[in-house]
Amino acid sequence: MGGIGKTTLAKLVYKDKRVKEHFDLQAWVCVSDEFDVLRVTKTLILEEVGLSTNADKNLNLLQFTLQDKLMGKKFLLVLDDEWYEDKAKCEVLSNPLKSGVQGSIVIVTTRNEGAASIMRTVPTHQLKKLGEENCWSLFAKHAFHDYNSNECTELEVIGRQNCEKV
Template structure:
């Protein structure tokens, strides 16, 4: 479904300037993609938890965990069906909007530009101040032309969301001529990642296929320009496709910054030029605010008042992991049943 939408992107991005309906279409598509990414994050988190529990089987706890999975599976299936229905509806609007397929093979990285809602993030103010201070001052060793800040922590701790908040800060935006956000997960090659960065830098699709020419073009595009680049979700500890990228970045102006988000201490140490920033778990109070913000719409409801006390106990079990809190909140917000809540 996303590939079908991809065929319409180039035309939509051009026509949105003249058509508010097309702008709304792009907004709906972005919103749906963000929901899809949230679902994938939840699945990844559950998979990690499953592996941890399976490696340390305690019969009663493990069975309880598997029972939770069945509830999670049902909720996730409903979300996926809803996302697919929305995508189908969005794509069907192409004729009404006069959008044409152009046969492009890219998926616009601009469509996936980060969009974090600071009002839904709690317990990260100190972390944010420290990283922003690094970004707006030329911190680090004087021998480094380009500074690399590694942000690491366990899965589900909120590394990407945190990086998004920093990336969108107005004081950060004002410091850099170029800003770009790319995902560099396993399976990504140098060419894929370099072309995504080029799309951002030159503001249109990069059609260069040869890796050597692409490396030269990226060096030229960044030459003497101060940039902020986020390499999100780095997993490949061999550093294979990131090393040639890093050589391209050296052409940028002094004070250019790179943020790397990763769960790997090895990658964080390899890439960082300043001390690694470790994201820790957040407090129970912060977790409770995340939970209540997602679950409770009517704080004065009598039922909600009873659920609040149970919610506090549920949140403690999440051990300060924001994604665990969000996953449970998604499960429970549509089930205002005391007995169901007590089972969690």
């Protein structure tokens, strides 16, 4: 389901100081739209880990360069909003990632169970919708700030109706 917080949760983990201290390299890649191994490897991953690609269009050379950069390092890679289900392309993308040391992590956010299962080495974690009361509590906290929602009963009714629809 869109808007449930997959990217937000991944960002919280990615930006956490304790997480940053745990890894030698971190990269965030928004995959979305059309999946192209060359584009993801070159434009996103290599640039995210601080390598210049010099407009190279040779996937093998780019993958060797990435493999060399990751060799012996513990890395965190987030592949955000992934949709592809092509196992062969996934294997090509993941080959250079195997040069990282044990403890390296790839987090994949997706709405597509098929896409998640291709990269999966551990069970997937499905985010669930908030319950109605938790949804209301979160909504009220942001909508009313320091005010008591009971002082605005008309607005509370509207807010609760919106929380029922979520």
